[in-house]
Amino acid sequence: MTFELPELPYAYDALDPYMSAETLEFHHDKHHKAYVDKGNELIAGTGLEGASLEEAMVSAFKDPNRGGLFNQLGQHYNHIHFWNWMKPNGGGTSLPGSLEAKIKEDIGSFDDFRGQFMTKGAGQFGSGWVWLAQDGASGKLEVISTPNGENPVPYGKTPLLGCDVWEHSYYIDYRNARPKYLEAWFDNLVNWEYVGELFEKGPLKLAA
Ligand code: MN3
Numbered sequence: 327m328t329f330e331l332p333e334l335p336y337a338y339d340a341l342d343p344y345m346s347a348e349t350l351e352f353h354h355d356k357h358h359k360a361y362v363d364k365g366n367e368l369i370a371g372t373g374l375e376g377a378s379l380e381e382a383m384v385s386a387f388k389d390p391n392r393g394g395l396f397n398q399l400g401q402h403y404n405h406i407h408f409w410n411w412m413k414p415n416g417g418g419t420s421l422p423g424s425l426e427a428k429i430k431e432d433i434g435s436f437d438d439f440r441g442q443f444m445t446k447g448a449g450q451f452g453s454g455w456v457w458l459a460q461d462g463a464s465g466k467l468e469v470i471s472t473p474n475g476e477n478p479v480p481y482g483k484t485p486l487l488g489c490d491v492w493e494h495s496y497y498i499d500y501r502n503a504r505p506k507y508l509e510a511w512f513d514n515l516v517n518w519e520y521v522g523e524l525f526e527k528g529p530l531k532l533a534a
Contacts, residue, residue, distance in 0.1 A: 365398035387480040397475035422522030
């Protein structure tokens with residue numbers, strides 16, 4: 327398949343003041359577009375062209391010669407969801423009930439969960455992502471971080487929420503203050519309905 331840049335689900339200025347139009351326009355139109363273009367270029371001739379994005383991504387992850395392709399496809403996957411993990415007037419502490427109960431069971435209180443998300447997001451060295459993910463084998467929810475374009479999928483875990491902690495996601499609005507960005511993002515932008523939808527769908531099932 328040829329990968330395509332999805333439209334943003336809201337206007338460039340819809341997430342202001344927590345994420346500026348300038349950040350969103352660069353992030354979506356330049357950075358995400360580059361992952362799509364480079365991914366399409368690198369996948370040509372690999373035999374993975376017919377696979378789904380998730381399957382091509384996991385296959386590239388397992389091949390030590392395809393680290394470049396993996397990072398492009400991983401970033402395409404991550405950003406498709408990232409745009410939907412945010413919405414205007416998002417955030418808050420009101421989560422879909424079944425998700426809230428599962429977080430309580432596996433991680434702790436909402437504040438415990440938020441605290442882990444802040445700590446792992448701020449602590450991820452260099453570029454990367456922080457996640458709420460569900461382990462496919464145990465079904466447990468956990469907060470983890472990954473470097474570069476990686477995500478939980480190749481580890482058999484399904485991302486339910488992810489925050490981009492690459493500098494391109496916050497440098498214009500927060501300069502180097504990643505913790506401030508993480509807090510503003512979590513408290514004001516998260517689209518908990520989308521997180522709940524992914525949770526209800528259950529763990530990703532990939533063809534072998
Ligand atoms: Mn990004």
